[in-house]
Amino acid sequence: MAKPRTLAGAFAFIVAAACAPMALLMEAPDKQLRDPENKPEVEAQGARVLLLGVDGLRADIFREELEAGHLSGFEKLLGGRDDDGGMPHAYLHPKAIAPYPSVTAVGWSTIATGKSPAEHGVTGNEMLLRPSGRFVAPVPMSVDDHADVLATFNDQLFGKLLKVPTVWQRLHEKGLTSWVATNHVHVGADRLLLPGRDDLLQGVVQTLMGHMGLSDGDEAAYSELDDGTFSTVLDALKADEVPPDVLMVYASGTDLLAHHESAPELEAQRRYLREQLNRRAGQLAAYLENHGTWYVIITADHGHTDVLADETHALGAAEEDSPGFRVLREAGFKPHPPSLGHLKGLDDAVFAHQSGAAFVYLADRSKCDEDRCPWSSPPRYEEEVLVAADAFHEARSKGGPMEESLAMVLIREPVPFEEVDHPFEVYLGDGKTMSVGAYLAQHPEHSGPAFAQRLQRLAVGPSGERAGDVLLIARTDPKKPENRYYFGQKYEATHGAALASDSMVPFVLSHPKLTQAQLGGLVKEMAGDVLFLHEVAPIIEKLATSPRLAFDAP
Numbered sequence: 001m002a003k004p005r006t007l008a009g010a011f012a013f014i015v016a017a018a019c020a021p022m023a024l025l026m027e028a029p030d031k032q033l034r035d036p037e038n039k040p041e042v043e044a045q046g047a048r049v050l051l052l053g054v055d056g057l058r059a060d061i062f063r064e065e066l067e068a069g070h071l072s073g074f075e076k077l078l079g080g081r082d083d084d085g086g087m088p089h090a091y092l093h094p095k096a097i098a099p100y101p102s103v104t105a106v107g108w109s110t111i112a113t114g115k116s117p118a119e120h121g122v123t124g125n126e127m128l129l130r131p132s133g134r135f136v137a138p139v140p141m142s143v144d145d146h147a148d149v150l151a152t153f154n155d156q157l158f159g160k161l162l163k164v165p166t167v168w169q170r171l172h173e174k175g176l177t178s179w180v181a182t183n184h185v186h187v188g189a190d191r192l193l194l195p196g197r198d199d200l201l202q203g204v205v206q207t208l209m210g211h212m213g214l215s216d217g218d219e220a221a222y223s224e225l226d227d228g229t230f231s232t233v234l235d236a237l238k239a240d241e242v243p244p245d246v247l248m249v250y251a252s253g254t255d256l257l258a259h260h261e262s263a264p265e266l267e268a269q270r271r272y273l274r275e276q277l278n279r280r281a282g283q284l285a286a287y288l289e290n291h292g293t294w295y296v297i298i299t300a301d302h303g304h305t306d307v308l309a310d311e312t313h314a315l316g317a318a319e320e321d322s323p324g325f326r327v328l329r330e331a332g333f334k335p336h337p338p339s340l341g342h343l344k345g346l347d348d349a350v351f352a353h354q355s356g357a358a359f360v361y362l363a364d365r366s367k368c369d370e371d372r373c374p375w376s377s378p379p380r381y382e383e384e385v386l387v388a389a390d391a392f393h394e395a396r397s398k399g400g401p402m403e404e405s406l407a408m409v410l411i412r413e414p415v416p417f418e419e420v421d422h423p424f425e426v427y428l429g430d431g432k433t434m435s436v437g438a439y440l441a442q443h444p445e446h447s448g449p450a451f452a453q454r455l456q457r458l459a460v461g462p463s464g465e466r467a468g469d470v471l472l473i474a475r476t477d478p479k480k481p482e483n484r485y486y487f488g489q490k491y492e493a494t495h496g497a498a499l500a501s502d503s504m505v506p507f508v509l510s511h512p513k514l515t516q517a518q519l520g521g522l523v524k525e526m527a528g529d530v531l532f533l534h535e536v537a538p539i540i541e542k543l544a545t546s547p548r549l550a551f552d553a554p
Ligand SMILES: [Zn+2]
Pocket: 056, 104, 255, 256, 259, 495
């Protein structure tokens, strides 16, 4: 089916292509995921926790807007200001870092499970699952097929992709209830709250087209989606006598608008935060104020960086004619055209785009028969991995087609899928590699906050093979947008790189009756001087299960 170029076209495309899932999607904005009577016999003891997840919100933008006094609604949610202008009941962590690659599916999976990508299994917005050989794209970057977006909300796709329980499942085992509003990773929650059906339909289209780079900066549609989420949450809270122990509310306009509105220095995100989300935060604060005492956590899955929206910088814009596809073809591989589902035919290489990076999966070509290459076993090191690595190394060298755009080629020796995978190493040509840490020490221009550590967490673990056999890292420059490249469609801003602007996220903890020092102590005890997003779930669990404080007594 041809790719729709307008929102109306996209809408018709979705309805035409997916009537059955759409019928499910339209059922109700509020899904009871678990029988409320089926609750373990444990008394809930903890304080209540609100997690406000704001997609793509950059740490510095949130801090600056808060300090400038532009976010009165957020201030109220975080316990207000004192006479000196300080926020006595909120602790803002100075250094919170997203997992790598800094993209949506990885960020929320890490927040919701408390594990690293190589452990929980969601390594990218798009991935090849092995041994089954199925390509999935819950947040499409190269595939113009929305089926996995719908499966995320209709069929708990993330419940199938994740190899470990979510914090929502663990809370349930402890007798605590949780509701999740609109976020992808809701498996285990008691309720999934969704915006009203029309808003959701439009929101799904926007999210899909947003990451496909096809829509324009439709601020009204993004804010309608977030408004729908907040309204459904407030309606549910007001209708139910007992609020959940943990409530997660998710907003995405901050990410979508930044991707599509041409505005230097993320001005679009700044404005959306001030003018749209701030109002909603204030409404949530007004409810919470009169309904007990809540811990409030605000965080994000990744940051954002502005880029140039043209085919030179968008390395996925030309699809099968993109430079990466051409390099693989010239090296003798048959790269798979982007599509969802089980791979068929003699294609022996697969790309998964993550904007700042791309995963390349290779098949053992000695096992291809007349009709199909198998994905049930890993490729061979010399015959596939090194052949592809040499081709990309050549392409990024002087005079090569990716000289400007490709920063690093990372590889590792494949192991059987059930084993723990090796870390990636930087490929230097002639079969030689160097550890990522040593290479970044020599080439600090390619580094970023805790980059080597985050690469380790992506690669080494039971699901590390989902990060591919060859990892391509796009060249990016913290200062000059003209020197930033990305594996994706054309965007005005994007993320997924090791850059600080893509990687640093806000993390705030507040409680109306605790001091900033007490809250800071609590966070530091759990996470130390650097907070990684896999440390958020243990913090939520600890807060929700700690003995109810005296002032929380009913
Ligand atoms: Zn995004």
